[in-house]
Amino acid sequence: MQAIVINAFGGPEQLVLQEVPRPEPGPDEVLIRVEAAGIGPWDIKVRESLVGERQFPFILGWESAGIIEQVGADVRDFAVGDAVYCYVREVGHYAEYIAVPAKLVARRPRTLDAAHAAAIPVSGITAHQAITEDLKLQAGETVLITAAAGGTGTFAVQIAASLGAHVIASASARNHAYLRELGAHEVIDYALSDVVEAVHTAHPLGVDAVLDCRGGEGVISNLSALRAGGRMAFITEAPEFLPSRGISAHMVIGRPDAQRLAVLAHMVDEKQLAVHLERAFPLAQAREAHELVETGHVRGKVVLTLA
Numbered sequence: 243m244q245a246i247v248i249n250a251f252g253g254p255e256q257l258v259l260q261e262v263p264r265p266e267p268g269p270d271e272v273l274i275r276v277e278a279a280g281i282g283p284w285d286i287k288v289r290e291s292l293v294g295e296r297q298f299p300f301i302l303g304w305e306s307a308g309i310i311e312q313v314g315a316d317v318r319d320f321a322v323g324d325a326v327y328c329y330v331r332e333v334g335h336y337a338e339y340i341a342v343p344a345k346l347v348a349r350r351p352r353t354l355d356a357a358h359a360a361a362i363p364v365s366g367i368t369a370h371q372a373i374t375e376d377l378k379l380q381a382g383e384t385v386l387i388t389a390a391a392g393g394t395g396t397f398a399v400q401i402a403a404s405l406g407a408h409v410i411a412s413a414s415a416r417n418h419a420y421l422r423e424l425g426a427h428e429v430i431d432y433a434l435s436d437v438v439e440a441v442h443t444a445h446p447l448g449v450d451a452v453l454d455c456r457g458g459e460g461v462i463s464n465l466s467a468l469r470a471g472g473r474m475a476f477i478t479e480a481p482e483f484l485p486s487r488g489i490s491a492h493m494v495i496g497r498p499d500a501q502r503l504a505v506l507a508h509m510v511d512e513k514q515l516a517v518h519l520e521r522a523f524p525l526a527q528a529r530e531a532h533e534l535v536e537t538g539h540v541r542g543k544v545v546l547t548l549a
Contacts, residue, residue: 245337251291265341277356301334305363329363348503351510361543368496369397381406389455391417518542
């Protein structure tokens with residue numbers, strides 16, 4: 243089968259289309275014919291050797307959507323022909339076929355094509371976990387979401403709004419109308435305003451929660467946007483800091499979770515969650531896709547298509 247592999251760590255030029263052996267599913271696995279694979283910042287870090295050790299040739303990708311081609315002897319919940327999606331780190335998804343544990347697979351939204359479904363797993367799970375579990379956001383609370391137009395931010399805005407929270411989103415001006423359509427009540431242009439100052443102008447006591455999707459030094463400054471006893475979650479590594487005023491803060495590491503994928507699929511089919519693709523590239527153009535993601539200005543997600 244064909245797959246996008248790297249034979250050495252480095253830049254996008256390391257991504258090559260190569261013939262590799264087709265995997266065989268184990269007793270508790272399913273073989274999926276991949277129709278589309280999502281791309282995110284995590285793939286850039288793996289390619290650059292910032293996340294873990296790898297043996298070459300190595301296939302990139304943590305998420306995909308496709309059709310079940312074969313089921314293992316012990317699999318009972320799926321059948322050949324099922325349209326599914328998944329988030330699994332141990333296999334590379336930039337490939338024509340993947341063999342993955344059935345327990346990590348879910349039926350994808352009925353109302354989406356494979357390209358849009360492949361954009362959900364990692365970012366959708368991370369956003370849902372951050373909002374509902376890590377921040378435990380409640381109806382009536384106010385939350386600030388930074389880098390809100392990106393993959394995780396896009397889902398987080400919608401999930402928070404669906405819970406009845408008041409959502410403040412920070413993003414560039416070109417994304418303000420987009421974020422309001424997704425449910426943001428206030429939008430701050432981080433290029434023209436100090437985000438924390440803008441928050442305190444409208445909310446003098448601070449907000450209940452912050453989800454930081456940008457990272458860097460901004461994580462520390464955004465603590466000042468919180469009320470006493472507020473909660474912060476961040477999805478990228480941040481400088482060490484000591485929260486005060488009773489504030490809790492921790493890093494969100496989205497866990498592969500088929501049950502969350504099922505919840506997200508239901509939300510999509512009930513029109514509670516929209517999926518935006520910045521662009522879909524054919525598998526052979528993985529290099530160009532990575533270059534776009536590396537700009538840091540993607541609205542929603544970028545995917546590779548194989549069907």
